[in-house]
Each structure stands twice: as C-alpha cells, then as structure tokens.
Amino acid sequence: MKRNKPKYKQIIDAAVVVIAENGYHQAQVSKIAKQAGVADGTIYLYFKNKExxxxxxxxxxxxxxxxxxxxxxxxxxxxxxxxxxxxxxxxxxxxxxxxxxxxxxxxxxxxxxxxxxxxxxxxxxxxxxxxxxxxxxxxxxxxxxxxxxxxxxxxxxxxxxxxxxxxxxxxxxxxxxxxxxxxxxxxxxxxxxxx
Amino acid sequence: MKRNKPKYKQIIDAAVVVIAENGYHQAQVSKIAKQAGVADGTIYLYFKNKExxxxxxxxxxxxxxxxxxxxxxxxxxxxxxxxxxxxxxxxxxxxxxxxxxxxxxxxxxxxxxxxxxxxxxxxxxxxxxxxxxxxxxxxxxxxxxxxxxxxxxxxxxxxxxxxxxxxxxxxxxxxxxxxxxxxxxxxxxxxxxxx
Amino acid sequence: MKRNKPKYKQIIDAAVVVIAENGYHQAQVSKIAKQAGVADGTIYLYFKNKExxxxxxxxxxxxxxxxxxxxxxxxxxxxxxxxxxxxxxxxxxxxxxxxxxxxxxxxxxxxxxxxxxxxxxxxxxxxxxxxxxxxxxxxxxxxxxxxxxxxxxxxxxxxxxxxxxxxxxxxxxxxxxxxxxxxxxxxxxxxxxxx
Amino acid sequence: MKRNKPKYKQIIDAAVVVIAENGYHQAQVSKIAKQAGVADGTIYLYFKNKExxxxxxxxxxxxxxxxxxxxxxxxxxxxxxxxxxxxxxxxxxxxxxxxxxxxxxxxxxxxxxxxxxxxxxxxxxxxxxxxxxxxxxxxxxxxxxxxxxxxxxxxxxxxxxxxxxxxxxxxxxxxxxxxxxxxxxxxxxxxxxxx
DNA sequence: GATGAATGAGTATTCATTCAT
DNA sequence: GATGAATGAATACTCATTCAT
Structure with missing residues (x-):
C-alpha cells in the first residue's frame, strides 16, 4: 500500500507547501519533487498524475x-x-x-x-x-x-x-x-x- | 468612453456565454471574439487584457x-x-x-x-x-x-x-x-x- | 487553402532538411520551425500536429x-x-x-x-x-x-x-x-x- | 558465457512476445522483464542495454x-x-x-x-x-x-x-x-x- | 546472482497578445 | 477603428539504467 509509505506523505506535504507559497498555477511537479527531496520521476511511483x-x-x-x-x-x-x-x-x-x-x-x-x-x-x-x-x-x-x-x-x-x-x-x-x-x-x- | 460603446457590452455578453458553455479554462480570447462577432485584436481595443x-x-x-x-x-x-x-x-x-x-x-x-x-x-x-x-x-x-x-x-x-x-x-x-x-x-x- | 500558402511548403521543406540531417528522433518541432524561419507556434497554423x-x-x-x-x-x-x-x-x-x-x-x-x-x-x-x-x-x-x-x-x-x-x-x-x-x-x- | 544460460534465451523470447503484442515503442524493458519472469535489473546482467x-x-x-x-x-x-x-x-x-x-x-x-x-x-x-x-x-x-x-x-x-x-x-x-x-x-x- | 526503488533528461503544444495593413 | 497572422514562453510525464541490499 503506497499510501502508508513515508514518501507518499512526504510528497503531499511538499505539495501543500509549494502550492501555498507559489500559488496553484506555479506549483510545478518539479517544484513539488524538489521540496519533497525526491526526483521528479519518483512522484509518479506514488501518484498517477498531478491531479x-x-x-x-x-x-x-x-x-x-x-x-x-x-x-x-x-x-x-x-x-x-x-x-x-x-x-x-x-x-x-x-x-x-x-x-x-x-x-x-x-x-x-x-x-x-x-x-x-x-x-x-x-x-x-x-x-x-x-x-x-x-x-x-x-x-x-x-x-x-x-x-x-x-x-x-x-x-x-x-x-x-x-x-x-x-x-x-x-x-x-x-x-x-x-x-x-x-x-x-x-x-x-x-x-x-x-x- | 469605451464602456458605453455597443461592442463593449457585446464582448462581455459573449464572454458570459463562452465561459458558461465551455468552462473557464476553455474560454479562449479567440472563442470570445468569435462569439462576439469581432476579430481577436478588436477585443484589445476595448479591454486591456483577458483579465x-x-x-x-x-x-x-x-x-x-x-x-x-x-x-x-x-x-x-x-x-x-x-x-x-x-x-x-x-x-x-x-x-x-x-x-x-x-x-x-x-x-x-x-x-x-x-x-x-x-x-x-x-x-x-x-x-x-x-x-x-x-x-x-x-x-x-x-x-x-x-x-x-x-x-x-x-x-x-x-x-x-x-x-x-x-x-x-x-x-x-x-x-x-x-x-x-x-x-x-x-x-x-x-x-x-x-x- | 493552407496547402497552397508559401509557409506550408516552406515548413515541409524545412522538415525534410531537419529530419535528414538530425535523424527522425532528433527532429524536434522547434528545430523544424527554426529551419523554416518561423515561430514554433506558426507550425500549428498549418499543421494539426507533428505527425x-x-x-x-x-x-x-x-x-x-x-x-x-x-x-x-x-x-x-x-x-x-x-x-x-x-x-x-x-x-x-x-x-x-x-x-x-x-x-x-x-x-x-x-x-x-x-x-x-x-x-x-x-x-x-x-x-x-x-x-x-x-x-x-x-x-x-x-x-x-x-x-x-x-x-x-x-x-x-x-x-x-x-x-x-x-x-x-x-x-x-x-x-x-x-x-x-x-x-x-x-x-x-x-x-x-x-x- | 551468458548466451548459453537459460535466462538469456528466456529474455529474448520474452522480448519477441512483448514487441509483437505491444509494438516496438510500447515494449519497455520492464514489460520484457515481467514477461520473462525476472526483475528489471536482471536484464542488465545478460544484456548491455536495451539495444x-x-x-x-x-x-x-x-x-x-x-x-x-x-x-x-x-x-x-x-x-x-x-x-x-x-x-x-x-x-x-x-x-x-x-x-x-x-x-x-x-x-x-x-x-x-x-x-x-x-x-x-x-x-x-x-x-x-x-x-x-x-x-x-x-x-x-x-x-x-x-x-x-x-x-x-x-x-x-x-x-x-x-x-x-x-x-x-x-x-x-x-x-x-x-x-x-x-x-x-x-x-x-x-x-x-x-x- | 537477483532485486526493484529511485533517478532525471527531454519536448510537443497552447493561447494571450501584438502590429502591419 | 478593425483585422487576424504571427509570435514564443512554459511544463507534465516516461522509461532506460543504476546500485544498495
């Protein structure tokens, strides 16, 4: 179950920070990845897409x-x-x-x-x-x-x-x-x- | 005063129709222009920008x-x-x-x-x-x-x-x-x- | 009719050159546009997509x-x-x-x-x-x-x-x-x- | 000699099936590995790369x-x-x-x-x-x-x-x-x- | 030998805006 | 005033390959 792995929550928390600080339309996946301390591609191991x-x-x-x-x-x-x-x-x-x-x-x-x-x-x-x-x-x-x-x-x-x-x-x-x-x-x- | 010219209201009414029927993110300026019956560039004679x-x-x-x-x-x-x-x-x-x-x-x-x-x-x-x-x-x-x-x-x-x-x-x-x-x-x- | 406009043929000829010189997988749309002397977006006024x-x-x-x-x-x-x-x-x-x-x-x-x-x-x-x-x-x-x-x-x-x-x-x-x-x-x- | 080991042939046969059924561009290494019943990384013990x-x-x-x-x-x-x-x-x-x-x-x-x-x-x-x-x-x-x-x-x-x-x-x-x-x-x- | 989680480079396409006519 | 062809910046996602276990 992906949802219990630490990186899952890590990415979600990163998304909250990035969206709050940059706004919805400036919250690129790469920014979220960087904030979460993972590679862009890693995001897609835990989430189907940005949505x-x-x-x-x-x-x-x-x-x-x-x-x-x-x-x-x-x-x-x-x-x-x-x-x-x-x-x-x-x-x-x-x-x-x-x-x-x-x-x-x-x-x-x-x-x-x-x-x-x-x-x-x-x-x-x-x-x-x-x-x-x-x-x-x-x-x-x-x-x-x-x-x-x-x-x-x-x-x-x-x-x-x-x-x-x-x-x-x-x-x-x-x-x-x-x-x-x-x-x-x-x-x-x-x-x-x-x- | 631009606001009293017929095309001003014409464009606004076109925008309402286009946004309602296509959704905000599918309401391109060119669609609004078409619905209003004017050229794309004409929009910019009456409005500073899309916003x-x-x-x-x-x-x-x-x-x-x-x-x-x-x-x-x-x-x-x-x-x-x-x-x-x-x-x-x-x-x-x-x-x-x-x-x-x-x-x-x-x-x-x-x-x-x-x-x-x-x-x-x-x-x-x-x-x-x-x-x-x-x-x-x-x-x-x-x-x-x-x-x-x-x-x-x-x-x-x-x-x-x-x-x-x-x-x-x-x-x-x-x-x-x-x-x-x-x-x-x-x-x-x-x-x-x-x- | 788009196909008779000079830019249509211009872009096709540019594509031939770019693909021949760079190979199929290195023939990016931006390269073709540059070779044709037009902006990237102009390509899409004449062609639906890269295909x-x-x-x-x-x-x-x-x-x-x-x-x-x-x-x-x-x-x-x-x-x-x-x-x-x-x-x-x-x-x-x-x-x-x-x-x-x-x-x-x-x-x-x-x-x-x-x-x-x-x-x-x-x-x-x-x-x-x-x-x-x-x-x-x-x-x-x-x-x-x-x-x-x-x-x-x-x-x-x-x-x-x-x-x-x-x-x-x-x-x-x-x-x-x-x-x-x-x-x-x-x-x-x-x-x-x-x- | 790797070429005589069973997994070598196993992977090649898997590649034939995967490419035939999915097409060249949909034949990812991971799919071939799965079809061959081995881990992705194992492929690279027998082959230098996908090519x-x-x-x-x-x-x-x-x-x-x-x-x-x-x-x-x-x-x-x-x-x-x-x-x-x-x-x-x-x-x-x-x-x-x-x-x-x-x-x-x-x-x-x-x-x-x-x-x-x-x-x-x-x-x-x-x-x-x-x-x-x-x-x-x-x-x-x-x-x-x-x-x-x-x-x-x-x-x-x-x-x-x-x-x-x-x-x-x-x-x-x-x-x-x-x-x-x-x-x-x-x-x-x-x-x-x-x- | 075997695994599989993690990596990160690379690109087609849209659309608001401009400006020569 | 009106036009519409041309512009060009900006971004999600895939997948071959690696390497710690």
Missing part, C-alpha cells in the same frame, strides 16, 4: 480533519454542543495549518472542474457530519422541528467556508478561534436552538 | 444586480423585510440568468488569486449592502444589539453563496426562489430577528 | 513523384518502356533529392504504426501505378499471361525499395541512375517480357 | 534461420533448386513464427539508425547466402553470365522482404507457402534461369 496529488492531498487532510471532529463530537450529548465542537475544530483546523488553509480555501479552487468534482466527493463526508448533528438536534427537539436540513447544512458550511476564505484572503491576520462562540450563537439561533 | 474582460464582466453584471436590490429595499421599512428582498432578489438573479449563474458561481472561481482579489473588490458593494441592512436592524432593535456585523454578513453571504453554488452544481434542477422564505427564516433567527 | 507534418511531407513529395511518372509513362506505348520509365524516374527521384532520399528510405520508417499506416495509404498510388503497367503488359501479351500481378508488383516495388535503401545506407556513394537498365532487364525477364 | 536485447534477438533468430537454409541447400545440385529451397524456407520461417514475423518485418524497423545498421550486419549472412547461390548459378551457366550479382541479390531479398511485410501488414491472413513456386518462377526468370 492525483491534489486530490490525494485533499482526501488525506480532509479525512483526518473529519475524523478528529467525529472523535470530538463523540463525547458530547447535546446537538448544540456538537455544533460548537464542529465550529471550534473548523477554526482551529484553519488556524493551525497556515499553508493548508491557503491551499484549501484559495488555491485548490482554481483547479479545473474534474478535480473540483472529486474534491466535492471528499467534502461530502464533512457535509454528512453536519447533517448528522442537525438531524440529531431535530430529533431531540433541541432544534426547530420543521428545520430544512439541506438549507441549514448549506448555511452552516457556507458560513464557515466564507469565514475561512475571508480570513485567509486577509492574510490570516486576526484570531479565528476566538470567534467560534459568536459563530456558534448565530448558527444555533438560526436552527432554533437555545444555549 | 480585464473577466473583471469588467463581473463589475457590470454585479453592479446591475446591486442596483436593483437597492431599489427593492428602498420601499421597505423593516430590516427583516429588507433582508427578505435581498434573499429573494439573490435567488431570482441566479434563477433568471442561467449562463451568468454558472459563470459567477462556478467558472470565475477558477481564476487566479489576482483576479479573485479584484472580483472581491467588486463584491464589496454587495457586502456593504448586507452590512447596511444589519446595522439598520440593530439600530432599530429588530436584531440582537450585540450582533457581530462582520460575522453576520459572512453568514448571510456565505449561506446565499453556498446555496447558489450547490444549486448550479446540481444543474439548477430545483426551484431556488421557493426556498427564499425558509432561508429568510433561518438567517433572521440567527440575527435575533422576529417575524 | 501531420510528416504525413503531409510524404503526401506532397510522393504525390509529385507519382504525377511525374504518370506523365513520363503517358508518352510510351509498350509496357516494357513504361516499366523502364518507372525505374529510371525512381532512380532519378532518389538521386536528385539527397535529403528526401534519406528521409523516405530511412528516417520516416522509424515512425510509429499510425504514421506508417497513413504513409502506406499514400504509397498505394505508386503501387497502383505499377499494377497498371503490369496489367497493360499482360493484356498486350508483352508479359506472361499467367502473371501473378500482386506478386510481380511486390517484386518490382521490393526490388526498387531495397535498392534505394541499400544505396542510402551506403551514403549514396555510387551512381544509382546507371543501374536502371540492368534493373529493368532483370524485372522484365521476371515478368516474361522481351527487349 | 543489445534487440540486436541479440535478431542475431539469434536470424542465425538459426540461415543455418537451416544452408542445411536445406546442401542437398541440392542445381542453383535453381537452391533458390527454391531458400524461398520456401523464407516463407515457412515467416509462416511458422507468428510473433517473430511481426517483430522482424514490422516492429524492429522502427528502431533507430544505429540499431538498423547493426541488424544489417546480421543480415549480411543471409545476403551472402543468396550471393553464393547466384554465383554458383552463373558459374554453371544456369543463370545469365552477365548477371549483376549485387542487383540480383537486392531483387531477391527485396522481393521476399516486401512479400513478407505485406503479408504481415495484412495480418498474415493468406497462405504464404503456396506462393513460393510462383515467386520462384518470377525470380528465376529474372536471373535468366530455366525450369
């Missing part, structure tokens, strides 16, 4: 992210608390990965439709996580019983995404994590929750 | 959009009503411009950071409009008095944007306009408004 | 060759004379086009199967010319009446081709044209003709 | 072929009979080695000039065999006394080669061996022989 690097990058990083949230949520009873965990982790995830934040919020969005479609499939895991919290909240009557799950999910994801993108576009110069409670209050209000 | 076409496109179309919302809002008293107008116009704007919806929600996002930064400047007008409604709502005590305007604005814009993008990605196959009231309720809840 | 240059080259040059033989044959009555014209023109064609001889006898044969198949289609015109002479000779009873046309054609073409290739491989250092009568006698014997 | 595999392949197979013809000829008195043996063996050789026929008649010709020159050296043994038959025929006055040996050899080889190539290009779908007598008659006529 595969980008999608794998997103899958690996987003996968870890979703897993960690799931663990964090597991300890919480109330849907409102789960939502807070999600928001906090989202903020911390962006804050704690300077380069990755740039790559996922800005650079990777320049990729072509094919890549974006595949990235969307990976994102689905995150969206389903949000759905689970919402459905749970409705079932326990914490949230409005007539809540439109899809719209609420779009609101939550859209808000967090817009927040993240704005923050990255402003060069990450303010503190994202301290805003988590305020975001939580807004979104909780929206879905009819109380705190 | 200038895209930004001008966004400026023209978004400008009209903001103007129309401002007119719609003018007739409303309550902030909650203004917010509803904004949401409805947003949905109608997307629904009524098949090609433009694809271009602004999907294709133009693949442009590089430079263009996206300039697009963001154009968007500022829309964001300020949202801010105005929010500030008005806080002042009239319709909305929570401790509302974080910036976060609330990011939530509103992020929600509408995410909603629009999802809708376009799903080939615009469901009705966006009928969802406006539900969105309105969610967002109004969030900011502490009542209806 | 198209090679096939067009073969088509143009072989087309002229076959035409000239047809003219030469037209003036002859006897099939034996026609065969002599064909052989003489074949020898003269190779002798008089130093570079082209190298390209068609050696270099172009290194091309991949796709290109070779398309080249074969062009060659068909030449093979049909041989067939016509043979059929004519059989009908006029100059040649054996039980002559196997296909085999005889393979013999004539195979002999001329082998002769040409050997000559080019030996750096064209002996006179090909003086051998035409001897070749003619051999092949005429073969098909049962007299002289 | 060496191809030339060795040709030398081994052509060597066996020439030996067998020499044996067949040994039993014949007349030059005309010897020529018939050569033609029959040539046809049988191609007919009986499906893969090898493809490799020698089509694929190996795509190799570069260097390899083709070395292959020609190997072919020399075959051409000398033809020469011997021709000289013998002239000396016994079976053939024309003013026969140009070189041209006659080029005719015989060129004819057989063209016949073989055409047959392979047509997917070997007709019977080659039954044509031997007709070819024999043509070539015998050419050199002035009687039957």
């Amino acid at each position: 595969d690097i980008l999608i794998s990058l997103f899958r690996e990083k987003m996968g870890q992210f979703v897993e960690r949230i799931e663990e964090g949520i597991a300890g919480k009873q109330k849907a409102a608390e789960k939502l807070l965990v999600l928001i906090e982790y989202h903020c911390r995830h962006l804050s704690g990965n300077h380069h990755l934040a740039i790559v996922t919020q800005l650079e990777l969005r320049q990729s072509n439709k094919d890549i974006r479609l595949k990235i969307n499939k990976v994102l689905k895991g995150y969206l389903e996580l949000i759905d689970k919290i919402l459905i749970n909240g409705v079932e326990t009557k914490e949230f409005s019983e007539d809540l439109n799950i899809r719209l609420a999910r779009q609101m939550i994801f859209g808000t967090l995404d817009e927040m993240g993108t704005t923050w990255v576009m402003n060069d990450q110069k303010y503190d994202l994590i301290v805003q988590a409670p305020a975001i939580h209050r807004l979104l909780l209000n929206a879905v009819g929750g109380k705190y | 200038d076409i895209l930004i001008s496109l966004f400026r023209e179309k978004m400008g009209q959009f903001v103007e129309r919302i401002e007119e719609g809002i003018a007739g409303k008293q309550k902030a909650a009503e203004k917010l509803l107008v904004l949401i409805e116009y947003h949905c109608r704007h997307l629904s009524g411009n098949h090609h433009l919806a694809i271009v602004t929600q999907l294709e133009l996002r693949q442009s590089n950071k430079d263009i996206r930064l300039k697009i963001n400047k154009v968007l500022k007008g829309y964001l300020e409009l949202i801010d105005k409604i929010l500030i008005n709502g806080v002042e009239t005590k319709e909305f929570s008095e401790d509302l974080n305007i910036r976060l609330a604005r990011q939530m509103i814009f992020g929600t509408l944007d995410e909603m629009g993008t999802t809708w376009v990605m799903n080939d615009q196959k469901y009705d966006l306009i009928v969802q406006a009231p539900a969105i309105h309720r969610l967002l109004l809840n969030a900011v502490g408004g009542k209806y | 198209d240059i090679l096939i067009s080259l073969f088509r143009e040059k072989m087309g002229q060759f076959v035409e000239r033989i047809e003219e030469g044959i037209a003036g002859k009555q006897k099939a034996a004379e026609k065969l002599l014209v064909l052989i003489e023109y074949h020898c003269r064609h190779l002798s008089g086009n130093h570079h082209l001889a190298i390209v068609t006898q050696l270099e172009l044969r290194q091309s991949n199967k796709d290109i070779r198949l398309k080249i074969n289609k062009v060659l068909k015109g030449y093979l049909e010319l041989i067939d016509k002479i043979l059929i004519n000779g059989v009908e006029t009873k100059e040649f054996s009446e039980d002559l196997n046309i296909r085999l005889a054609r393979q013999m004539i073409f195979g002999t001329l081709d082998e002769m040409g290739t050997t000559w080019v491989m030996n750096d064209q250092k002996y006179d090909l044209i003086v051998q035409a009568p001897a070749i003619h006698r051999l092949l005429l014997n073969a098909v049962g003709g007299k002289y | 060496d595999i191809l030339i060795s392949l040709f030398r081994e197979k052509m060597g066996q072929f020439v030996e067998r013809i020499e044996e067949g000829i040994a039993g014949k008195q007349k030059a005309a009979e010897k020529l018939l043996v050569l033609i029959e063996y040539h046809c049988r050789h191609l007919s009986g080695n499906h893969h090898l026929a493809i490799v020698t008649q089509l694929e190996l010709r795509q190799s570069n000039k260097d390899i083709r020159l070395k292959i020609n050296k190997v072919l020399k043994g075959y051409l000398e065999l033809i020469d011997k038959i021709l000289i013998n025929g002239v000396e016994t006055k079976e053939f024309s006394e003013d026969l140009n040996i070189r041209l006659a050899r080029q005719m015989i080889f060129g004819t057989l080669d063209e016949m073989g190539t055409t047959w392979v290009m047509n997917d070997q779908k007709y019977d080659l061996i039954v044509q031997a007598p007709a070819i024999h008659r043509l070539l015998l006529n050419a050199v002035g022989g009687k039957y």
